[in-house]
Every structure is written in structure tokens, then in C-alpha cells.
Amino acid sequence: MNLRYVFKELTHQKRRTVISVLGLSIGIALFVILNALSMAYHEAARAPLKEVGADITVQRPGNVPQELAGAVFPCSAVTIDEDETEDIKAIPGIRGMGRAVLLWIFDPNRAWIVLGIEQDNPIGPSLLKNFLNEGRYFATGKPEALVETAYARQFGIRLGDQINVAGRSYPVVGLIDASHASKIAVANLYLPLAEAQSIAAASKNLQTVSPFAGDDVNLLFIRADQDRITTVAASVKAILGEKATVATPESFLKLLGSLFALSDKFTLAASLIALIMAILIAFKTMAGNVTERAREIGVMKAVGWTQRNVKMQFLAESVIQGFIAGLLGLLIAQAAAFALGFMTVDIPIPWEMSPTPHFLPGGGDPLFKTLRLPAHIPWSLAAFALLLSVIIGGLTGALLSGHISKIKPSEVLRHE
Amino acid sequence: MNNKSDILVGIDLAKTYGELAVVKGVSLAVRKGEFISLVGKSGCGKTTLLSLLSGLEHPTHGQAFLNGKEITATSEDELALFRRENVGFVFQSFNLIPTLSAWENVALPLFPIKMSEAERRRRATELLDQMELAHRLEHLPATLSGGEKQRVAIARALVNHPKIVFADEPTGNLDKATGDAIMAILNELHRKQGMTMLMVTHEPELTKTADRVLRMQDGELLS
Numbered sequence: 001m002n003l004r005y006v007f008k009e010l011t012h013q014k015r016r017t018v019i020s021v022l023g024l025s026i027g028i029a030l031f032v033i034l035n036a037l038s039m040a041y042h043e044a045a046r047a048p049l050k051e052v053g054a055d056i057t058v059q060r061p062g063n064v065p066q067e068l069a070g071a072v073f074p075c076s077a078v079t080i081d082e083d084e085t086e087d088i089k090a091i092p093g094i095r096g097m098g099r100a101v102l103l104w105i106f107d108p109n110r111a112w113i114v115l116g117i118e119q120d121n122p123i124g125p126s127l128l129k130n131f132l133n134e135g136r137y138f139a140t141g142k143p144e145a146l147v148e149t150a151y152a153r154q155f156g157i158r159l160g161d162q163i164n165v166a167g168r169s170y171p172v173v174g175l176i177d178a179s180h181a182s183k184i185a186v187a188n189l190y191l192p193l194a195e196a197q198s199i200a201a202a203s204k205n206l207q208t209v210s211p212f213a214g215d216d217v218n219l220l221f222i223r224a225d226q227d228r229i230t231t232v233a234a235s236v237k238a239i240l241g242e243k244a245t246v247a248t249p250e251s252f253l254k255l256l257g258s259l260f261a262l263s264d265k266f267t268l269a270a271s272l273i274a275l276i277m278a279i280l281i282a283f284k285t286m287a288g289n290v291t292e293r294a295r296e297i298g299v300m301k302a303v304g305w306t307q308r309n310v311k312m313q314f315l316a317e318s319v320i321q322g323f324i325a326g327l328l329g330l331l332i333a334q335a336a337a338f339a340l341g342f343m344t345v346d347i348p349i350p351w352e353m354s355p356t357p358h359f360l361p362g363g364g365d366p367l368f369k370t371l372r373l374p375a376h377i378p379w380s381l382a383a384f385a386l387l388l389s390v391i392i393g394g395l396t397g398a399l400l401s402g403h404i405s406k407i408k409p410s411e412v413l414r415h416e
Numbered sequence: 417m418n419n420k421s422d423i424l425v426g427i428d429l430a431k432t433y434g435e436l437a438v439v440k441g442v443s444l445a446v447r448k449g450e451f452i453s454l455v456g457k458s459g460c461g462k463t464t465l466l467s468l469l470s471g472l473e474h475p476t477h478g479q480a481f482l483n484g485k486e487i488t489a490t491s492e493d494e495l496a497l498f499r500r501e502n503v504g505f506v507f508q509s510f511n512l513i514p515t516l517s518a519w520e521n522v523a524l525p526l527f528p529i530k531m532s533e534a535e536r537r538r539r540a541t542e543l544l545d546q547m548e549l550a551h552r553l554e555h556l557p558a559t560l561s562g563g564e565k566q567r568v569a570i571a572r573a574l575v576n577h578p579k580i581v582f583a584d585e586p587t588g589n590l591d592k593a594t595g596d597a598i599m600a601i602l603n604e605l606h607r608k609q610g611m612t613m614l615m616v617t618h619e620p621e622l623t624k625t626a627d628r629v630l631r632m633q634d635g636e637l638l639s
Contacts, residue, residue, distance in 0.1 A: 307493055
């Protein structure tokens, strides 16, 4: 193999090289983009859960409260008792768990959506502290309140005010703007978990629908091994019953309903078609190259190049073309991924996970988590695509070996 | 016929393509340093005989010995290696690689050999200098005249220090003046360097300087 000769062939036969490289690079670009798009949808589907630091959220549907007065549970999230919580915690594959209590509190003058949170647990709604825009976060062990900014503005609640909720008084220590946060596990009033548990346990109205002890909760946030999310979700359902709402990235993906999101098989099939097309284009161009250069091959053999010498020369040409096509394909794919990054995607939030009562203004509206499509090409995919392109180039070169072997110098050099 | 000074020997060589017999039982011997002209009408089998004698093609029947080695019962790759070390070719249509410069075309037989780029270039440049083409080293074949192309082809035939040069109608694509110049180069190679040559031609004019003229007709040697 002579690199100078390879370089000369590729640079002097520009048209041939461009067609060959372009054909293969388009196939590679399609392959990369399809996979990047599929990965982007998967990542987007994870976003609502990622914002609460979890891979799985768990809640159990129950009965509608008879009377909307005092503290009640939404019918989509009733009691998960302490024993069940411990059983779930013991499921293999779970790396951590957060707990919360979601309440609707109907006071005489005001309705509150209250979320009791474990203030220092990184799994669960405590991540909301990132959205604090005034005041401070909870001080450990103190009965304090954080109020959603828009709600505070609507009802004239200010930092430092004392608010009365279900007959208890709390100082407002911070204001939170969670309008850009995930639409799950948000509220207009945030309390320490113990306070919310205490309010729930004390509510007779709530107890008649769903008995609740002081350490029970009605929302769980689970962080699990990525490869075991599905089996963990199934185990949770086995503990809480089939009706339990167990939200995973996969369930959000299904709600998304995108062609890419719906089926990994589609991505695989489309990628394969793109690659087969790329291989056919590369093979056709390079086969044409060998036919066109039959006389040249004859000269090479006549002046002492062995079959192996000639094959290696052509193999080097096709491998280098494959490499260039791979780089070009990645550039095209990168540009496409950049453009796709401007697209927004609406992840539907199931109504069961909406904290807002549907009978309140806006409560029945479909909820979406809107985000820019996180389309990017990971290094592993880029490296694989480049390797694939080189392999296709090499494979094409190897497949042409038969053609090269058949060329006899005496036949192609017979003049004239 | 099979003498120690014979560099090339053909014994009862025959080549048929299906029913068509192109070379019919040809025997010949070429001595070292001899300049042989093989003449005959178009289609009489001259080029096929040259292919059999140079190891470009296997005969249907018979044997050929080049520099003491039987080349008729040898694999393609062995023959390629043998040609690399022993044989130079000059073709009617020059057969230069269009994407390579003049010096790279001359160095083409050296590409598969383990050798530095500088050494390849030195050897090619030296030969092109002898062909008075030192100013055309970097030129592509498309920018060379017919005569220049053939001189590059002759340099390529000599770059591996061959024992014998086979020339197939070397002036066939050239005008008379240029053809004469090319013949002068080949004659000089023969005279000054003692190069053995077997030249196929159909122009009687070109046989004048040959040591021996072999005539071919319908696949057979006449004399």
C-alpha cells in the first residue's frame, strides 16, 4: 500500500471521491441522527422525573372525599403506609427513596395545595429549593412555610407573614417560583414533611376515606439502577396493587406518542435501511471505480504488483474514503442535531400526577412539561458511527477483491 | 536452442481461446543482449506471443523460460514478483497512471517494495534525467506530449533494472519524428547498456536496427 498513491487517487478523481464519500456520509449521518433523535426523546421523557431527582414516582389512587372541607387527599394519591414504604425500600435495584405528602386543604377563606417534603433528601421535591427566588429554604426541624410566588402575589402573602393553614400557623420564610419546574410534585404551599403528616393525621375527613398514621405518606420518589427500572416498577405494583400509579421514563415515553419514542425497533429498522443504502452506494461507486481502473490495475500487475499489493491499495482507498465519509457524516449529523435542539417537545403529565384539583380554575387543563429537544451526539455514538463507516469502507474494498483478482493484465492491456 | 546465453526460451508455445488458435506451437530463443524484432500483420498473434514470453499470460501448451526460470507453470503472484525483478514493459498506449506525476509513474514498480520515498524518487529522477525529462518530474501524464509519455514509460520499464524489455508497438501512437526519437532511445539502451529487447512491431522500417527479425503469420513463426 502506498499512501501517496492513495492520496493522489482520492484528490485527482474528485468527482468519484465526492460521490462515494457523500453517499456513504449521508447514510452515516442518517444513522447517527435517527439514533440521536431516539436518545433525545428518551432523555426528554426522563425530564419530569429528573427534576424531582427520581427515576420512578409512586402514588395510589383511592376514593373521592365525601366532603371537600379541611385537609383531604386528592383521589389520585391516598395513603401509602409505613410498612408498604419499608417493603418498597427493600426492593432490589432501589438506590434511594424520597417521601412526600400531598394535601388539598380547604380552609374557610382559601384552598391550599400543600406538599409536605423531606427538606434535606435529594430525592424528591426538595430539589425545589433551586427555584427559591426570595427568602430562604426551610431551617431543619422548624415549622415553616414556603409559598409559590404567583399564589403569594394573588393573595397578597409576603415574606415574613404568618399564615394559617388547617388551624395551624406558619411563618413564610421563602417564595418559590416553580413555574418552570416539572408539573409533578409542585404545590402552592410547601411544609416540612412532619407538619403535613401531622395535618393529614388530624383530619377526620381524610381519615374516613383513607386511614393515615403519623409516619405514612402518599407520594414516593424512587431512584433506581437504570437497567432495573422496569423490574422495580413491577415490584412496586406487586406491593401496592395493580391500580397504583407508577410513573417511569418509559411511561412518559408512551404518553409522548412519538414515532421514535414509540418504538426502538423503528429506529433500528430505519438505521439499518440508512446503512444498507450507504453500503450499496459505496459499493456501486467503488465497483465502478475498479471497472473504470481495470487498465490501471493491469499495469500495476504487469509491472510487478501482486494481487495482495493491488487489493491492499484499493482497500486503503476505500477505508480512507470510509473514514472521511464518517467524519463528514458526523458533521452533517452534528449540524442536524444543533437544528433539532431548537425544537420543543411537550411531555404530557398524566392527570393523576397533577397536584391541582380539577374543579379549580385551570385544574382540568392538560399539563405538559415543555422543553427543548435535548438532541446531542454522544461520543460513544460518534465513535461507533466513525468505526462503522471505516468498516463499511473496508468491507466494500474487501468485496471488490474478487473483481480485482479477475483482472488479467494481458487482457486489459491488449491494445488498440 | 536451449543455450546458456539464452535469456529467453519458448518451446512449442500455443495459445487458444475456445476454438481459436492464436499462437500455434512457437519455439524461439533470445540471447542475452540481443535486440529482436517480432513483425507481422495485425492479428497474427504477436502480442499474445509477447504476453506468453513475458509471463503476462499462461500458454495453453508449451513452456517458456525467462532468465533460467520456467514461467509457464508459476502462480500469478510469483509471476508478478518475477516480472518486478526481471522484466520491463513498454506499451503502445503508454499506460501511464493518470493521477500520478511523471516521477511517480516511473516509480510505480517500486511502490510495493520496502524502500524509502527519497530513494524511489532518486531512482525515478535519474532515469527521467536520462530521458531528458528532468523538467517534467511533477507533471501529470495529461500535460505531457505523446513522445514524453513514451519516454516516461521507458523510464518506468528500466527502474527495476530488468534483464529484458518487452516493447509492444512502442511507436504505434506516435508521429514519425517522435517515433524515431523513441527508437533512438531503445537502440541506445541496447547498444550502450546491452539491454535485451523483444519488440513487437508491424512497421518494417523499425526492424532495421534489430539484431534479428522474427516474422509471424497466423500464429506461427516464419523464420
